[in-house]
Amino acid sequence: MDFFDVVTTQRAIRRLRPDPIPDVVLRQIMDAAVCAPSGGNRQGWSFVVIRDTATRARLGALYREAWGELMNVPYYRDAAAAPPDSPAGKLVASARHLAEHLGEAPVLVLACIAADGAPTLTTGASIYPAVQNILLAARALGIGSCLTTIHRFRDAQVKELLGIPAGVETTALIPLGYPLRKFGRPPRRPVAEVAFADRWGRALAGA
Amino acid sequence: MDFFDVVTTQRAIRRLRPDPIPDVVLRQIMDAAVCAPSGGNRQGWSFVVIRDTATRARLGALYREAWGELMNVPYYRDAAAAPPDSPAGKLVASARHLAEHLGEAPVLVLACIAADGAPTLTTGASIYPAVQNILLAARALGIGSCLTTIHRFRDAQVKELLGIPAGVETTALIPLGYPLRKFGRPPRRPVAEVAFADRWGRALAGA
Numbered sequence: 001m002d003f004f005d006v007v008t009t010q011r012a013i014r015r016l017r018p019d020p021i022p023d024v025v026l027r028q029i030m031d032a033a034v035c036a037p038s039g040g041n042r043q044g045w046s047f048v049v050i051r052d053t054a055t056r057a058r059l060g061a062l063y064r065e066a067w068g069e070l071m072n073v074p075y076y077r078d079a080a081a082a083p084p085d086s087p088a089g090k091l092v093a094s095a096r097h098l099a100e101h102l103g104e105a106p107v108l109v110l111a112c113i114a115a116d117g118a119p120t121l122t123t124g125a126s127i128y129p130a131v132q133n134i135l136l137a138a139r140a141l142g143i144g145s146c147l148t149t150i151h152r153f154r155d156a157q158v159k160e161l162l163g164i165p166a167g168v169e170t171t172a173l174i175p176l177g178y179p180l181r182k183f184g185r186p187p188r189r190p191v192a193e194v195a196f197a198d199r200w201g202r203a204l205a206g207a
Numbered sequence: 208m209d210f211f212d213v214v215t216t217q218r219a220i221r222r223l224r225p226d227p228i229p230d231v232v233l234r235q236i237m238d239a240a241v242c243a244p245s246g247g248n249r250q251g252w253s254f255v256v257i258r259d260t261a262t263r264a265r266l267g268a269l270y271r272e273a274w275g276e277l278m279n280v281p282y283y284r285d286a287a288a289a290p291p292d293s294p295a296g297k298l299v300a301s302a303r304h305l306a307e308h309l310g311e312a313p314v315l316v317l318a319c320i321a322a323d324g325a326p327t328l329t330t331g332a333s334i335y336p337a338v339q340n341i342l343l344a345a346r347a348l349g350i351g352s353c354l355t356t357i358h359r360f361r362d363a364q365v366k367e368l369l370g371i372p373a374g375v376e377t378t379a380l381i382p383l384g385y386p387l388r389k390f391g392r393p394p395r396r397p398v399a400e401v402a403f404a405d406r407w408g409r410a411l412a413g414a
Binding site: 001002003004005006007008010011012023024027028030031032033034035036037039040041042043045046047048049050051052055075076079087091115119120121122123124125127128129131132133135136137140146147149152162163164165169171172185186187188189190191194195196197198199200201204205206 | 208209210211212213214215217218219230231234235237238239240241242243244246247248249250252253254255256257258259262282283286294298322326327328329330331332334335336338339340342343344347353354356359369370371372376378379392393394395396397398401402403404405406407408411412413
């Protein structure tokens with residue numbers, strides 16, 4: 001697929017078929033992940049690729065609990081009260097579906113990063129580019145995915161379940177599966193609203 | 208360009224020509240950026256696109272100072288002592304070139320994210336996917352780039368120079384320009400070394 005067709009039609013797909021993903025396809029997705037940059041080319045990343053049924057079911061249960069916690073966060077609680085056909089309402093309905101079915105996705109990828117001491121904002125600069133490569137490569141191969149982080153509400157249990165050692169942070173849990181709905185341009189603010197010329201607040205001509 | 212040709216040949220390009228980047232090309236790069244995911248689809252991102260000569264020169268001077276600070280960090284100090292033809296030695300030579308010439312890149316993009324309170328690791332999940340889209344889209348269009356974060360050693364000065372308001376974090380400074388050297392597969396550990404099956408430490412068959 002053409003690069004710009006991929007990057008402009010990658011969107012969160014939260015309704016997934018349970019059909020398995022062939023090894024060769026998964027391998028190509030993970031190869032894209034490791035081509036990403038990381039600070040000082042340290043490559044402190046690790047990816048736990050979960051296909052075992054019982055492990056997925058347990059992660060699904062933990063994720064459902066995490067969703068319950070998220071609904072206590074004001075931003076999401078407000079979104080859950082939005083009309084069902086509003087953008088916020090649709091997002092919450094889709095995210096709730098995922099919360100109830102995460103463990104049924106045929107593959108879950110937990111992206112991890114080694115962190116000396118407390119991780120910071122820029123620790124993310126060494127792992128989320130690789131996560132984005134996973135989402136894009138999946139889309140290029142017709143596989144739905146989304147970037148989730150709420151497993152961190154049950155981080156200790158997730159780490160214990162998967163044997164994540166000390167000094168390693170979990171950064172994203174990515175469900176992968178063939179999509180029940182279509183890819184397409186995601187709902188986003190236009191460039192003109194978010195890009196500035198030379199200084200904050202100055203309009204970018206032509207954007 | 209084919210998606211996998213882009214994603215597997217995007218690598219840090221730190222030696223850039225000063226030739227300008229056409230507006231239409233820049234526009235396509237920024238459009239890729241805003242297609243990225245963000246937590247709750249909040250899109251709390253902003254991008255300051257710097258082409259003004261004096262502003263680039265001042266950012267270049269601040270970046271050079273930041274480089275000096277980085278060389279006090281043990282990991283990078285050790286890398287700077289590596290043989291010039293070793294991977295670490297080559298990386299440092301390339302990064303030093305960038306430190307001395309950042310302000311000569313025709314475009315610098317400062318990626319920012321709104322953060323309520325102190326940013327965390329997962330704050331990065333809402334901006335570094337967009338940053339990765341910038342790097343990939345640039346590569347698809349034949350433009351070199353790299354992800355840098357060391358401007359944060361001079362964060363207050365950078366924010367003042369560009370008028371970044373309170374409650375907004377700077378996350379990456381990305382130089383863009385036509386490359387002096389070739390694109391190609393970046394030096395990375397293979398998937399088999401960094402991906403596990405179902406549980407930390409368990410080999411992923413076929414990886």
